[in-house]
Amino acid sequence: MSDQKQTSIAKFKSKEALIGIIGLGYVGLPLMLRYNAIGYHVLGIDIDANKVEQLNAGRCDIEHIPNESIAAACESGFQATTDFRRASECDALILCVPTPLNKYREPDISFVTNTADSIKSYLRPGQIVSLESTTYPGTTEEELLPRVEEGGLVAGENIFLVYSPEREDPGNPNFETRTIPKVIGGHTPACLDVGIALYEQAIDQVVPVRSTKAAEMTKxxxxxxxxxxxxxxxxxxxxxxxxxxxxxxxxxxxxxxxxxxxxxxxxxxxxxxxxxxxxxxxxxxxxxxxxxxxxxxxxxxxNRAMPEYVLNKLIDGLNEGGKAVKGSRILVLGIAYKKNVDDMRESPSVEIMELIEAKGGIVAFSDPHVPVFPKMREHHFELSSEILSAENLSNFDAVVLATDHDKFDYDFIKLNAKLIIDSRGKYRAPAEHIIKA
The missing domain is CATH 1.10.1040.10 (N-(1-d-carboxylethyl)-l-norvaline Dehydrogenase; domain 2)
Incomplete structure (x- = not known):
């Protein structure tokens, strides 16, 4: 075993290592809290100055991560920063940054490459770089490896490179970061050994595979x-x-x-x-x-045709009552992408709202987890969540059930709505004013 590998492994096992997490969102923050809870010092790095300021004040915008947890982490040593130079202090650099699609539905890995470019000058012997962002097989080797080695370091000898895909299921009470098995692939066997030492402290079960490509393909x-x-x-x-x-x-x-x-x-x-x-x-x-x-x-x-399918069911339902979408008031129930969370990323509800608006409908929403329509890269509505009173529900020409949050009172909605378009199968018993979509 090389001296560098042995030293790095020992540091993780003794919890003397400083864990650096880049990207403090739905993936990075639960990981930070886990490492913090078991006694590691954690440094969080993010490009969003407002988010960093908020976290350092012990607050967080993500609904299922309590402010108390962030505040407790700050008290026990967690710090957030926008200063990428501080990457040099970290023994592990775990990248939890977005990997969206561009408008041509092609991978946009600019967040990964920009992050790698931001830290490459501050890499030093003994560190491990782990990419957790979902991406295509070959990204770690083709994009991260050359940047990691640009300054003369050699992956597998004096610096270590792994891919370990995130597995989070917000809103699912049966799983947490610790209990979800962690797949990991290393650029070399030595990289894998150091990666296992990094993650096995925090995760109950680590699942090694033979390469970063295999780990990328697994996700x-x-x-x-x-x-x-x-x-x-x-x-x-x-x-x-x-x-x-x-x-x-x-x-x-x-x-x-x-x-x-x-x-x-x-x-x-x-x-x-x-x-x-x-x-x-x-x-x-x-x-x-x-x-x-x-x-x-x-x-x-x-799957991409489904919002249009829901719209057509809405059109049919309104037609039955002698109405057009144009000029009708439509309430969309639930705009998060899945039940019981506040995450809006790629939510089909938003596309449904846009389709209704494009047809001339007057759209509104109600979501107990999203009080105000958030700022999004590609979608914009100046709306706040509607109160589900009997009077308010009856004032809408139709209600589109798009996300089936447990906090909704479905019997109350059924009693007071004129027309319900149910895309989630919440209403099993047939009713004249309910259309399944």
Whole structure:
């Protein structure tokens, strides 16, 4: 075992290492809290000066991360900064930055490369660099490796490079950072050993694979598996609806089979930072190898068509009552991308709102987790969450149930709404004023 590798491993095992986390959002903050809770000093680095100031004051905008947890972390040594020069102080640099798609639905890894460019001058022997952002196979080798080695360091000898994809499920009380197994791939066997030493302190189960590419592909497979199966059940929903069959009843019945079937439920489209995006990372990279991933792309087409499907159900429902979308007041229930969270990334609810507005509808929303429509890169509404009083509900021509938060009183909504477009299967019993979408 090389001296450098041995020293680095010993530092992580003794908890003397300073953990640097770059990107203090939905992925970076839970990881920070975990390392802080088990006795490590953690330095957070982010380009957002407002976020850094807020965190250092013990506050956080993410609903499921309590201010008390951030304040306690600050009291026990956590610090946030916008100064990338401080990367030199860290023994581990864990990159938790966004990897969105551009307008051509191609991977935008500029946050990864910009971060690597920002820290490369401050890298030193003994550090480990770990990328957690979802990306295409080859990113760590093709983009991070040359930047890490640019100053003369050699990955696997005096600096260590790994890929370990984030696995977070906000709103799911059954899992936390510690209990979700962690896949990790190293650029070399020595890199992997140091990576295991970094993560095994904080995570109950570390799952090593033989390369960074294998770890990158693992993350894509997990999310493509989900995207394809949701695409399948969304297509089944359209067929079942045309045949007068309740797809939710069918899925529930199929789920009683104790083997060979996993229940996926249809919805108004895909949301979040993973499922709608990750398949396109692989389809884009596959083209470099002359491959056309038809199965994945087809499921993407089906899922992307769902907001339009919901809109058409709304049009049908209003038509039945002799109304057009134009001039009608439409309330969208739930604008976060999944139930019981405040995360708006890639939310299909927002696309539904835009489609309604494009048809001349007067759109509003109600979401107990999102009091004010947030600033988003590509979407803009000057709206606040509506109160769900009997009078307010009855003033809308239609209610579109887009995200099925537990905080909604569904019986109350059913009693007071004129027309409900249910894209989540919350209303199983048929009713004249409820249309399944």
């Amino acid at each position: 894509l497979l997990e999310n493509i598996h989900r995207a394809v199966n949701i695409g399948l059940v969304n297509e089944m929903k359209v067929v079942a609806d045309r045949m007068g069959i309740d797809i939710f009843e069918v899925v529930d019945a199929a789920a009683t089979k104790p083997f060979g079937f996993t229940a996926y439920y249809p919805g108004p489209g895909l949301g979040g930072h993973c499922i709608p995006i990750d398949p396109f990372y692989l389809t884009w990279k596959a083209r470099e190898y002359g491959l056309h991933t038809r199965f994945i792309e087809l499921s993407g087409e089906v």
